[in-house]
Amino acid sequence: MLSNLQNVMARRDLLKALVVSELQSSVAQSKLGWIWWFLDPILMMLVYWGVVVGLFNRGAERYAPYPVFLFTALITWKHFSTAVGRSLSLLRSRERLIKGIPFPTVVLPLSVVFSGFAYFLFGFTVLVIATLLWPCERHSGALLPMLQIPFLMIFQLAVTAGAAMALSCFGVLFEDLRLFSTHVLRVGFYLSPGLFGIDLVSERLRASLAPPWGDAVFAIYMANPFAVLITGYRDSILYGQFIPMHWWGILFVESVILLWGGYRIYQYYDRRVIKFL
Amino acid sequence: MTDVSSNSSEECRSDSALDPGAPIIEFQDVGLWFRLQARRPRSLRELLLRRRRSDASDTRWALRDVNFVCREGESWGIIGPNGAGKSTLCLMLASILTPDEGVATVRGKVSALVTLGAAFNKALTGRDNIQLYAAYLGIPAKVLASKMDEIIDFSELQEFIDEPIRNYSTGMRARLGFAVATSLDPEILILDEVLSVGDRGFRVKSQKRIKSMMKRSKCILTVSHSTSFLRAISTHCLWLDRGSVHMAGPAAEVLDAYEGTDVLGARAD
C-alpha cells in the first residue's frame, strides 16, 4: 500500500493506534507510569539549569526566571531532535513488519512525530504551571498573545513531520547519517536560542559586524524555524508579547516547504527503500 | 539490463473495481532487482568519496520476465529452490514491493500470513496487541470489537490476555498473531512457508482454519517445499528457478516434473 495522502487518511486509525500504543507502552515500562511524562521534563530542566547556572554562572538575571526560559527551548527542541533521531533508524528496525504487512509505511515516522508531540504537550503543561509559580517581571500582563501558541504548535508539527519523513528514507539509504545526526542536532540546539535569547544574538552580531552585515547575518539566523518557534513560545508565555508578522510568514513558507518536500521525498522512496532494508 | 531505475508506482495496481471476467492476479513480464549487498552505497563516506552511478553490475535480478495469471477460485502453489525468488514474488503480490519492470496487477484485498507477530509491542498486553495488530491489518475497530472474544478463544490465551506479551513464549505470540491475522476472510490469501504455528494441538487447529479460509477466499498462493501438500491443496503450480518461471500450469503436471528432477543434478548446474 503506497504512502500517499489518500491511504494515510484511510488508515488514520492505524496512526492513532500507533500513538496510543507508544504512550501505553511508555507507561507499562516504568514503575511510576504516566508520572514520568511530567517528571522527565522537570528533571531535564533541573539538570540544564544546574549545569548552566552552577557551572557557568550566567543567564540567570538577564533571562529570569531562567529555568522556565531554558525549559521552553528544551522541550521544543527535544521534540524535534527525538523525532529526527528516531526516524533515521526507524524503517530498518521495523523491517519484518514492513515486509510482512501491506500498510502505508509513512505512518511510522508520523507516529514518532505525534507521540513525541504528546510528550511535548505534557512538558508544555509543566511549563505553564512553572510560569504561574514563577512569574516573569517583564511580562506585559496581556494574555491575548497566548493565542499564538496553537499556531506555533502546528508549524512545529509540520516542520518536524517533514524532516522525519525525509530522514526516515535517507536513514536507510545512508547508514552513517545516524552517527552524524547526533552532532548536527547538538549544534542545532546551541544555534537555536536554547541557552540564551535572540536579543543576545542580535546584540553580538551588530557589535562584531559592520552595519549591513550584522542585520543580514541575524536575518539568516532567524531563518531557522526553531529560532522563531522558541522565541515565539517565550514571547507568548513569559513576556506576553506578539511576535512580528513577518516571522509568521517565514514559519509558514518554511513549514509548507518542509512538509511538502518531506512528503514528496517519502512518496518517491516509499517502495524503493524496502529493497534496502 | 541498463535501465534499472524505471520504478513507478503506477505499475502496481490494485483495483477493487471488479470487472467480473478479469483475472484476480496478472503478472506481465515482471522483474525486480536487488542491489548487491557488498556494493550498495552503504555509507555517506562512500557516496561522497566515490560517486558511482548505479550501473547494471551492482544489481541482481531476483525475478525477471515473470508471467502468470490467476483467476478466481484457483489455488496456486509456488515451488522452487531457496533463493529462487518465491518470497520476493509474495512481496510483490502483497504490493509491498513494486516491480522494476513489467506490470503486476492485483485485484482484491491481500492477506499475507508471513511474519506473525512482527507488529507486536512487547510491553503491551495481549489485548492491546490484538488491537494494534488489527490496526496494521486494517480491521476496523467495530469489526474487531465483535471478533475480540473469538480471537482470544482461538488463541487459547484467556488467562494471559491481560499480561504483557513479553511474558509469552514465542509459540504463544505466534498463536496470538495467527488468531488475529486469520480473523477476517481475505480475498487473496498468501502463505509463504507458514503452516506450522504453535504446539501440536494448535497446529491441527490452525491448519483446519487455513483450509476453511482457503475455501472462502477468491484465490490462494502457497509457497511450500512439500510437494505432497501442494498436490493436496493447489489447482495450479508455478515453478520458479533462479528468478524466472521454469514451468507454470496445472498442479499435477508441474509437480510431477518438479519431483522428476534430480535434486543434486539441479544444484550442480
Ligand SMILES: Nc1ncnc2c1ncn2[C@@H]1O[C@H](COP(=O)(O)OP(=O)(O)O)[C@@H](O)[C@H]1O
Ligand atoms: N533484501 C535483499 N537484498 C538483496 N538481495 C535480496 C534481498 N532479498 C532477497 N534477495 C535475493 O533475491 C533472491 C530471491 O530471494 P527470495 O525471494 O527470498 O528467495 P526464496 O524465497 O525463493 O528462497 C535471492 O537471490 C536473494 O539473494
Ligand SMILES: [Mg+2]
Ligand atoms: Mg522464502
